[in-house]
Amino acid sequence: MARLIGSPIATVRSWGASGSSEARKRVMNPSARRLLFILLALQRDGHDLDEIRAEARRLEREYLGDENI
Secondary structure (H helix, E strand, O other), rough: HHHHHOOOOOHHHHHHOOOOOOHHHHOOHHHHHHHHHHHHHHHHOOOOHHHHHHHHHHHHHHHHHHHOO
């Protein structure tokens, strides 16, 4: 998953941790975590995540405009 989102493994592991205050600051919200697992499922099924990311960026620019990105 770390490779999928471009984060260090320590950061990804800290999302599940809650012992230290530093770990609690990095806890991923449930919606973001679900979206990451959706991306992981798509990747495992052979979908091209780079293509999906590019399309998502195009949609983001279309809906939000360049100044909000």
